[in-house]
Amino acid sequence: MLYPILRKFFFSLDAETAHGIGMSGISFLGATGLSGLLAKPVAADPVDVMGLKFPNRVGLAAGLDKNGDYIDGLAALGFGSIEIGTITPRPQDGNPKPRMFRVPEAQGIINRMGFNNAGVDKLLANVRAAQFPKTGGILGINIGKNATTPIEKAAEDYLICLEKVYNDASYITVNISSPNTKNLRELQKDDALDDLLAQLKAKQEQLVQNYGKYVPMALKIAPDLDDVQITAIADALRRHRMDGVIATNTTLSREGVENLPNGNEAGGLSGAPVFRKSTEVLKKLSTALAGELPIIGVGGILSGQDAVAKIEAGASLVQVYSGFIYRGPELVSETAAALAKLQKKSL
Template identity: 40%
Template structure:
């Protein structure tokens, strides 16, 4: 079966089956398949032969070797249970979480909504996860697996903790997870935890990042920011990251904006509050990337995420200065061979450039 036929088959399945399912239920259904992939070494090996990125795609950053510049953004694997399976599918790194110090159920369902006409998603999940202790067990097991992807751990504030007590809350997760993670991402930009985005203000952000950096030891620390920050604020955060000696920046999280959507206004209104991700975020995410890269040294790791769907999208981010690129929302629309498509497409693009 050709690549075109595979894409067509998944698109047919999506539009006849998955689109009729509750989005969160569909995610859990697909995730069960992902977790099963590495159970059989024979099956995993066969799939990896097809999906594994070519050695020419390797990236050296954060003191680590990434098999591909393309990875899974936080939010897809909230409890660190699908790391091995996602690696089998061809992702060079998996950023798990967001993990909070305390277990929490997240917001009430429904809390995940598709905007199919925009190839987008609105979510107000609210950091639903089993907590840092459970996540530490999962990450600890995964880090000893052969052929595993690089493991990033994204940490956030527990909902029951006041913003003024956020530093101590983040430090609980840092101390448990930093020794096990390949890198640590400090999430201060989700729109679904009250008060969280206020931590992006420099007077709050500086002591938080300083404390996490010091507690993380040798584990690289990055901060994840929102696309809704004005350019001046993005520059100031970038300068702070350099001043504190952090390893990098992840840009961007989901947006509160609803501008330029093609979906029926009633569908958008029904989805309600939450962060928007997917294709409509692409332009702003790329713009933020360019602001950051113009503000930081070339060696600083900048991970670009938001609206990425094709190999051309990934290469555009790399050309604009991204060290690595992440995706999530297009996984829903592209299916399980998405990373394979990206990796093969990147190699083809680069071969054509070299001719």
């Protein structure tokens, strides 16, 4: 019951300020062994996805810990995996503040952060200082492009990041779906996607030889896709032998929040309002892929039942972000328990 009290304090502050204080608090509790004050034990539910063994199906989505500053504190809350980033080759400030807005009446968040991060080298220093990866924890690293890199040279930034993080990541996510970097979503289109994936797979093959290990690579897509685009992306994922796909990022739609305070702020909308749209894309993608590669479901999970709906729509794993802000660490244990129960029923 501690988190609802803390949330009242956090929600009285600017969203980005509250985020920084909250993450520092999680880090402190983890370092002092007091994470149990916030988190309940998490049900074991091991599952093999992308060639990796996840201890449970509930992961943390990218964006909460952009630079890998809080890996061990977050790990103590029971996540089956943690995805950090989005990271870019060079540090960048992102968009002007304020750039994160709560829509509490709809349990939503709008952000236009713009890939603010300290650069790939700083992230790697943090990863190498953390205990979670050293003890077998599954750490995803989410990569993107710098805002100042022209879209026609975007692949260069992804290749730089892929090469740098390869040996330190359990898996790598290629983020081409943030709405907050100009023209980034153009990379989801047919020829651009084909070209990017071909270059990334060629680099991955080279890195397998260099390091003697295979690090899987997933693509993160937007929820704002029509049926033709979903089919085309599924075909490209198969053609280039990608290892997984994350569905979905935030939406540009304002359905459900248009008349609410902060509802018309620019940026990507996450939380409960994106759940239906995100799950529809997931379901259509699952049908198009026909089980040929796994899907990680993310978007609007605020309860165990929401997570069950993602799995039933075709996901193998789920990730949370905005729901974690609204519900706190209780969401991790609740969701893991619901998915473990679902798994037992299906056996």
